[in-house]
Amino acid sequence: MGGCIPLLLAVSAVLEAQATRAPARRPVARPTAATPAAEPPLSPAIMGDDSLTMKFEVSGIPVILRRVTANNVVAANLYLLGGSRQLTPATQGIELMLLETSERGTNKYPRDLLRAKMAALGSAIGVGAGADWTTVGLRATTAGLDSTWAIMADRIMAPRLETPDVQFVREQFVTAVSQRKDSPDALLDFLADSMAFSGHPYSLEPTGTESSLKTITPAQLRDYQATQMVTSRMMLVVVGNVSRSTVERLVRTTIGRLPRGTYTWSLPDPPADLPGGYVMEKRQLPTNYLQGYFHGPKATSADYAALRLACAVLSGRLFGEVRQRRNLSYSVNAPFVERAFSLGGLYVTTTQPDEVLTIMLQQIDALQDGLITQEGLEQLVQQFIVTYFLDNETNADQANLLARAELYQGDFRRATRFVQELRAVKPEDIQRAARTYMNKVRWAYVGDPAKVTPARLLRF
Numbered sequence: 001m002g003g004c005i006p007l008l009l010a011v012s013a014v015l016e017a018q019a020t021r022a023p024a025r026r027p028v029a030r031p032t033a034a035t036p037a038a039e040p041p042l043s044p045a046i047m048g049d050d051s052l053t054m055k056f057e058v059s060g061i062p063v064i065l066r067r068v069t070a071n072n073v074v075a076a077n078l079y080l081l082g083g084s085r086q087l088t089p090a091t092q093g094i095e096l097m098l099l100e101t102s103e104r105g106t107n108k109y110p111r112d113l114l115r116a117k118m119a120a121l122g123s124a125i126g127v128g129a130g131a132d133w134t135t136v137g138l139r140a141t142t143a144g145l146d147s148t149w150a151i152m153a154d155r156i157m158a159p160r161l162e163t164p165d166v167q168f169v170r171e172q173f174v175t176a177v178s179q180r181k182d183s184p185d186a187l188l189d190f191l192a193d194s195m196a197f198s199g200h201p202y203s204l205e206p207t208g209t210e211s212s213l214k215t216i217t218p219a220q221l222r223d224y225q226a227t228q229m230v231t232s233r234m235m236l237v238v239v240g241n242v243s244r245s246t247v248e249r250l251v252r253t254t255i256g257r258l259p260r261g262t263y264t265w266s267l268p269d270p271p272a273d274l275p276g277g278y279v280m281e282k283r284q285l286p287t288n289y290l291q292g293y294f295h296g297p298k299a300t301s302a303d304y305a306a307l308r309l310a311c312a313v314l315s316g317r318l319f320g321e322v323r324q325r326r327n328l329s330y331s332v333n334a335p336f337v338e339r340a341f342s343l344g345g346l347y348v349t350t351t352q353p354d355e356v357l358t359i360m361l362q363q364i365d366a367l368q369d370g371l372i373t374q375e376g377l378e379q380l381v382q383q384f385i386v387t388y389f390l391d392n393e394t395n396a397d398q399a400n401l402l403a404r405a406e407l408y409q410g411d412f413r414r415a416t417r418f419v420q421e422l423r424a425v426k427p428e429d430i431q432r433a434a435r436t437y438m439n440k441v442r443w444a445y446v447g448d449p450a451k452v453t454p455a456r457l458l459r460f
Contacts, residue, residue, distance in 0.1 A: 053402065055412060058248050059256025060231045064402050064412050065247055066239045068395060074145050074240030075395035076138040078156070078255070079403055081233045081265045083132040084204040090215065093173060093208020095228070096129040098221045099136060101169045102159035109151055111165075123148040125155070129206035131339055132268070132407070137396060142241050146250070153254035156229055166218045173213045184349075184446045188289045191279050191444035196293035196343060198442075200271045230261025237403050239395040265407065267340045271295055278443035278457045287349050288447025290356070292460065296342035296437050299408035304342060305421040306433040311336040311344050312384055313372055313430060314438075317363045322348065328356055340408050344437060346460075353445070353452040361459060367434035372427050381422050388418075 053066040086095060103125070105111040118125070123140040125148065136156065140148040180186040190205070197203040208216075234255065238247055273295075297303040314334035322332045329350040337343035350356045372380070392401055405415035441460035445452055 053412065054244065055406075056244065056248075058236075058251040060260055061251055061256060062235045062406075063247060063251065064235075064237045064406060065242070065244055066237075066398060066402065067241070067243075068239055068398075069241045071395075072142045072241055073395055074138070074140050074142055074238065074242050075399050076140075076145075076149070076152075076236065076238045076240075077396065077399040077403065078136040078138075078152070079235045079237070079407070080134040080136065080229075081132070081235065081263065081407070083130055083134065084201045084206055085132075085268060086228065087201070087204045087206065089204065090212055091220070091224075092205045092212040093129075094212075094216050094220065094224055095134050096127060096207055097166075097169055097173060097213065097216060098159065098161070098224055099127040099134070099155065100173075101161055101165050101221065102155035104165040104168070105160040105162070106151075106154040107158035107160065108154045110160075114151060117147065117151060121148055125152050131202050131206065133403075134206070135400075137399075139396065145240075145242060145246070149250045150254070153250075156255060157258060159225060161218055161221050161225070163218050166221060170213055170216070173208055174210055177208060177210050177213065184283065184285060184289045187281060188291045188444050188446050191281060191446070192291040192293055192345075192442075195277065195279055195442040195444055196295070197271055198274060201268060202271065202339075228261075230259050230263060231256065232261040232263040235265075235403065235406070237399040237406075239399045239402075267298065267408070270298070270341055274440065274442060276440045276442060276458050276460055278445060278454060280445045280449050280452075282449055283446050285447050287351050288353050288445065288451055289349050290347065290353055290443060290445055290452075292346045292441040292443040292457075293337075293343045294345070294437055294439060294441045294460075296336075296344050296433075298341050299338070299404075300410065303429075303433050303436065306425050306429040307342060307344055307437055308336045309377070309380065309384065309422065309425050310367060310430045310433045310438070312380065314346075314363055314367060314434075316380075317366070317371075318346075318348075318360065321359050321363065322350070322356055326355075326359075328352055328359075332356070338404060338408075346441065351451070353447070354456055357452070357456045357459075364434065364438050364460070367438065368431060370427065370431045372430055374427055377425070377427055377430070381425070385419055385422060 052068070053064065055062065055064050057063065080095065087093075103114070105114060109117065121140065121144040123138070123144050126135075126137045126139075128135045128137070136152060138145075138148055138152050180190055194203050205212075236247075236251065296307045311334045318332045318334060322328045323330065329348050332348040332350075335343075335345045335347060337345065346360055348356050348360075392398065401415045401418075402412045406412040439460065441457075443457045443460075445457075
């Protein structure tokens with residue numbers, strides 16, 4: 001939650017250097033939403049040229065392949081589309097439970113054989129469930145790719161799902177979910193996400209809840225595997241030193257044989273335009289935890305990059321004011337959450353939440369008044385680009401970048417346009433994004449209710 005400290009320091013320094021040149025803040029009423037920027041049409045001229053990456057289809061499964069010859073590591077991410085829209089309150093966690101149970105044995109690979117082969121290969125297969133898709137991620141060397149792929153494919157196509165294994169995984173999941181109450185940050189994340197997306201499918205928990213996990217049966221898992229492991233729900237992104245013909249062969253001879261199904265990917269409906277609000281969870285803790293979210297633009301909007309940078313600017317200002325100057329927190333930032341419909345946020349852990357809330361509101365007002373200059377923005381963008389790509393330099397990270405561009409923005413080549421989009425943002429775009437989106441904040445608070453004034457939370 002603390003964010004990237006070097007970037008925040010750089011942002012703070014940039015803004016401090018220009019502070020004397022920034023225009024005086026004028027009184028502004030809490031903003032009404034400005035008109036978002038128009039979404040630019042895509043054209044080959046602005047898409048960027050990524051000659052290392054291609055898209056093709058194998059047995060009805062879209063495949064994006066980026067050929068990277070600098071190392072012999074292959075990352076293959078299989079995306080099972082739908083995410084929280086696949087779920088009901090009673091089935092939260094079902095897909096993740098199915099895939100984790102598959103690690104305990106398949107038709108071709110009983111548990112002990114599966115684990116022995118994975119250990120000998122030195123490969124890894126990981127599973128992660130998110131709001132819009134579940135990812136089954138393979139990491140292998142080029143020499144071990146075929147054998148690792150065979151195991152991953154069989155986990156998807158033919159898991160055993162024996163009752164003792166399901167019960168074992170269920171107990172692990174229930175324990176993990178129940179421990180969320182013991183971690184203030186984990187509880188805060190859960191409450192904040194639920195507040196931000198009340199009534200929306202995103203409010204459902206892909207990792208499950210205690211009540212849903214306790215009632216999902218082996219029969220339900222088998223039915224889900226039979227009906228939902230279909231090629232229409234799949235997209236594969238491969239990054240590494242591997243040829244197209246190899247990828248085509250691996251897909252065609254394994255998961256490409258699954259039923260087609262009738263699933264069609266689409267962006268989720270926008271979340272409801274909810275008023276500001278808050279939820280509190282009383283805890284006796286050394287400090288208090290606050291996380292607030294406001295809804296941002298969809299990923300295809302020109303405002304997407306502007307809000308991303310506006311959150312970076314706000315993070316820098318909060319770091320400078322709250323942590324460096326006043327020593328009110330060891331962790332404060334303004335996160336930007338990448339989804340089909342983005343989120344911006346405010347996070348802090350502090351013993352003095354009222355004082356920090358006042359600072360947060362002041363810094364948002366400053367952004368809405370036009371805090372940053374062109375010179376300061378150019379320095380910020382350069383720092384941001386360096387940090388962002390350092391955080392996304394592995395083959396697996398590149399796979400996720402390509403997937404988000406393809407699924408959220410409609411074309412994997414938008415990933416190569418990322419730098420251009422950031423550099424095209426002007427100070428007035430950041431001001432507009434702050435005025436349009438940085439309001440109607442929905443808060444989660446974990447700590448001592450006596451330390452925070454509810455009316456302050458509702459001023460945002």
